[in-house]
Amino acid sequence: MHKLHVALEKRFPEKRLFLRSETETRFIRLKPETQLVAWTGSAIVVSWTIIATAVLLMDSIGAGNFRAQAQRDQATYEDRLNALSQERDQRASEAVAAQQRFSSALEQISLMQSELLRSEDRRRELETGLEVVQVTLRRTMQEREAAEEQIAALEDALNGDGEVPAGFAQSGDATGTVDLLATALADTAAERDKIASDAEFALTHAAEMELELRLLQERNDQIFRQLEEAFTVSVEPLDNMFRAAGMDPDDVLSQVRRGYSGMGGPLTPLQFSTRGGQPDPDAARANDILSSMDRLNLYRIAAERIPFDMPxxxxxxxxxxxxMRWGRMxxxxxxxxxxxxxxxxxxxxxxxxxxxxxxxxxxxxxxxxxxxxxxxxxxxxxxxxxxxxxxxxxxxxxxxxxxxxxxxxxxxxxxxxxxxxxxxxxxxxxxxxx
Structure with a gap:
């Protein structure tokens, strides 16, 4: 202890603190040990103050960074939400445009069906007219051949090479009969030529109708392709939406269909053929489009009843x-x-x-x-x-x-x-x- 006291006196020599009053003077002796304790305590207090100040400054800086980060995150979320809102509005406008295109396509299908029915009626009328023309032409040809045979027989009889056919006079009336037959034959030939001309006109008109039907079929095929592509673009995102939510689209649609079974029942298939039998390819494609339209309508009803939107x-x-959050769910x-x-x-x-x-x-x-x-x-x-x-x-x-x-x-x-x-x-x- 003496050696420690001597060593401390070199660094902290003994000091006296005088306290003077009006009546007396006192002093406090500060030993080296006391000075060491005071200096150590002061150093600890100053160090603690510096550390605490640094910690507070770091916390303040960190809090400022967190606030700035939170503000940046909020701005990012708001930008993302604005982008989603714009995208939603764009999808809504696209859906409205698709609905308008679909309505226009339905009108075109209706007009197309009417045109097809009228074309079918005209074609049947043309076929019936052609059959009548062919029957009349065959009958006229047969009558012409018979008239030519009778004229040949009469000419032979007049030349003395044969006998007059039964039913014709044996006198000078034969010449008048021949003239009458010649006139009838000329009229028959003119009628035959007219019928042949009418038949050629009917065939030409039928070819034009076939060309018109082929062009109409190509136009219908283009309309069908556009409708099928529009429904594919409209229905596939809805299928993916329900599957992403863990729901079976077919089960959802069946439940919606049962709930709305009183709205008219199943769709009635289109039939473009007026002769019965199996529907043609256009009718099959139109029925597929009607099924897709029914599926899209059911999806619309289901989507409005399931919480896919933002609150x-x-x-x-x-x-x-x-x-899990703070140990709780x-x-x-x-x-x-x-x-x-x-x-x-x-x-x-x-x-x-x-x-x-x-x-x-x-x-x-x-x-x-x-x-x-x-x-x-x-x-x-x-x-x-x-x-x-x-x-x-x-x-x-x-x-x-x-x-x-x-x-x-x-x-x-x-x-x-x-x-x-x-x-x-x-x-x-x-x-x-x-």
Missing amino acids: VRSGFRFTSGYG HNGTDFAAPIGTPIYAPADGVVTFAGWSSGYGRLVKIQHAFGVETRYAHQSQIRVQVGQRVSRGDRIGDIGNSGRSTGPHLHYEIRVGGRPVNPMIYIRAGQDVF
């Missing part, structure tokens, strides 16, 4: 997805947005609950078709009532911070048969359609 459309960001997707942001129904349905529900806060439940239920929690205001029917795009409430919530957001759930599923499955499936 929030602008000014939001995704803050928490479906899955998070059964939905959170959309953070300012209080009062509109919440829209993503599909047609019936409101089964609208009120306060513990940790959910203000909650709305909507029952859709095919056993699908959607939930909208933490609302600031509910705009629907129990039993109310809503359509896709109807406003059902406003985003809020009610219930067990750390900030204004919408907790959105989708349940199928009572079991929660990831809402993004349906949202992503509908992004290419809505």
Whole structure:
């Protein structure tokens, strides 16, 4: 200890701190050990202050970076949502244009069918006329041949080479009879020539009709191809949308068809042939187009009853997805947005609950078709009532911070048969359609 005291005196010599008052003077002796303790304590305090200040500065800088990153993420999400909205509007305009093209094509098919029926009637009339002309021509040829034989027999009789045929006079009346037969023969020949001319005209007209029918068939084939391509472009994205959502398109369509069986029943196939029998290829293609039209209409009905659309459309960001969060299962997707942001129904349905529900806060439940239920929690205001029917795009409430919530957001759930599923499955499936 003495050696330590001597060593400390070299660095921290003993000092005295004098305290003078009006009546007396006192001093405090600062030993080397005391000075070492004070210096060490001061160094520790200064070091702790520097470290704490650095930590606070780093936290402040980090928080600023996080806020900037959050703002950049929000801007990115908003840009993406705007792009999706523009794409949705473009798809909607394309769907309207396709519907208009389809309506125009149906009108063309109707006109085409009428033209085909009229062409079929004209062709049958021409065939009937040709048959009459051929029968008349054969009969006229037979009568001409008989008249020529009689004229030859009379000429032989007049020349003395034969006998007068029965039924003709044996006197000078034979000459008049020959003249009469010659006149009748000339009239018959003129009628034959006229009939031949009419037959040639009918054949030419029939060839023109066949050319017109062939051109009409080519035009019909082009219309059919355009319709088939339009339906392929329209139906395939819907098939993919339902499959991406884990739903069998055929089962969905069969359920919708059963639910709308009172709207006229099955489609009646087209029949272009007026003679009965099997339908021709054009009728088969037209029936396939009608089946695709029926499938597209059923898809439209089903898509409006399944929540493929977004419940929030602008000014939001995704803050928490479906899955484990803080050791607990998070059964939905959170959309953070300012209080009062509109919440829209993503599909047609019936409101089964609208009120306060513990940790959910203000909650709305909507029952859709095919056993699908959607939930909208933490609302600031509910705009629907129990039993109310809503359509896709109807406003059902406003985003809020009610219930067990750390900030204004919408907790959105989708349940199928009572079991929660990831809402993004349906949202992503509908992004290419809505």
